[in-house]
Amino acid sequence: MLNRYARAFFTRILTPVASFFIRLGISPDVVTIIGTLGVAVGALAFYPRGEFLVGTLVITAFVFSDTVDGIMARRLDRSSSWGAYLDSTLDRVGDAAIFGGLVLWYAGDGGNAYMAALALACLILGSVVSYAKARAEGLGMTADVGIAERADRLVAVLVATGLTGLFGIPTVFLGVVLVLLAVASLVTVVQRMLTVRRQALAAA
Numbered sequence: 001m002l003n004r005y006a007r008a009f010f011t012r013i014l015t016p017v018a019s020f021f022i023r024l025g026i027s028p029d030v031v032t033i034i035g036t037l038g039v040a041v042g043a044l045a046f047y048p049r050g051e052f053l054v055g056t057l058v059i060t061a062f063v064f065s066d067t068v069d070g071i072m073a074r075r076l077d078r079s080s081s082w083g084a085y086l087d088s089t090l091d092r093v094g095d096a097a098i099f100g101g102l103v104l105w106y107a108g109d110g111g112n113a114y115m116a117a118l119a120l121a122c123l124i125l126g127s128v129v130s131y132a133k134a135r136a137e138g139l140g141m142t143a144d145v146g147i148a149e150r151a152d153r154l155v156a157v158l159v160a161t162g163l164t165g166l167f168g169i170p171t172v173f174l175g176v177v178l179v180l181l182a183v184a185s186l187v188t189v190v191q192r193m194l195t196v197r198r199q200a201l202a203a204a
């Protein structure tokens with residue numbers, strides 16, 4: 001949803017950043033890679049120690065690189081299949097690090113097996129959401145639908161985790177958000193499967 005409604009807004013805001021990087025001679029691939037490293041380090045260095053606020057701020061500082069790299073590629077007229085592949089593949093790495101960091105905390109010192117299981121469910125279902133689209137595209141179809149696309153999932157988990165770290169909100173808040181996110185991801189998988197089924201049947 002955010003991908004549809006907020007993309008134009010964030011593209012406008014982040015275009016000066018993209019232009020600045022271009023002037024420095026930085027390539028879109030470098031932004032994609034450094035951005036993913038920043039997200040992964042922010043998630044895996046801080047979340048497993050229960051440092052939710054710092055982790056979320058570091059992740060947030062790097063996660064918008066995923067919008068900036070695309071703007072740069074388009075402005076340089078250098079959008080490529082390799083760039084699209086790199087971008088999508090590293091998105092999965094960043095997503096896994098974020099939910100994996102929460103799993104590590106709750107399965108370890110956070111001492112809450114239910115929360116660990118919920119974070120793991122979000123990690124797995126989020127990956128299936130992305131796979132359902134990638135496989136459709138590999139078969140020449142589209143599955144560009146869903147109530148919990150990547151930007152939606154990121155906003156939900158980052159806002160909830162950041163607020164938990166900032167105000168020390170009881171764990172149940174993050175738990176409820178993770179339940180809703182897992183359900184929304186499952187719904188998105190079904191939405192994508194139905195979309196692909198319609199296309200496959202129409203082509204048969």
Ligand SMILES: CCCCCCCC/C=C\CCCCCCCC(=O)OC[C@H](COP(=O)(O)O[C@@H]1[C@H](O)[C@H](OP(=O)(O)O)[C@@H](O)[C@H](O)[C@H]1O)OC(=O)CCCCCCC/C=C\CCCCCCCC
Pocket residue numbers: 002003006007010056057060063064066067070087088091126129130131133134148149150151154155158159162163166
């Ligand atoms: C008070 C608490 C303190 C802590 C506050 C922290 C708040 C943090 C809040 C929000 C952070 C939001 C981060 C969201 C960033 C989203 C970035 C993003 O995803 O950009 C890329 C996206 C395009 O994606 P791609 O096409 O490159 O990727 C596709 C995607 O991976 C598909 O995945 P799928 O959906 O299938 O699972 C793949 O299938 C596909 O292959 C792949 O190509 O670009 C956008 O979506 C543009 C729109 C971005 C919308 C962002 C909305 C952010 C909303 C609020 C932000 C508030 C910011 C506040 C900052 C505060 C800082 C302290």
Ligand SMILES: Nc1ccn([C@@H]2O[C@H](COP(=O)(O)O)[C@@H](O)[C@H]2O)c(=O)n1
Pocket residue numbers: 028029030032066067068069070071073074078079080081082083084086087
């Ligand atoms: N290193 C990169 C990153 C992205 N691209 C191109 O941008 C598209 C994705 O744009 P977003 O705004 O969603 O990030 C991607 O499909 C590529 O065409 C690129 O070329 N190189």
Ligand SMILES: [Mg+2]
Pocket residue numbers: 065066067068069070087
């Ligand atoms: Mg991108």
Ligand SMILES: [Mg+2]
Pocket residue numbers: 066087088091
């Ligand atoms: Mg991306």
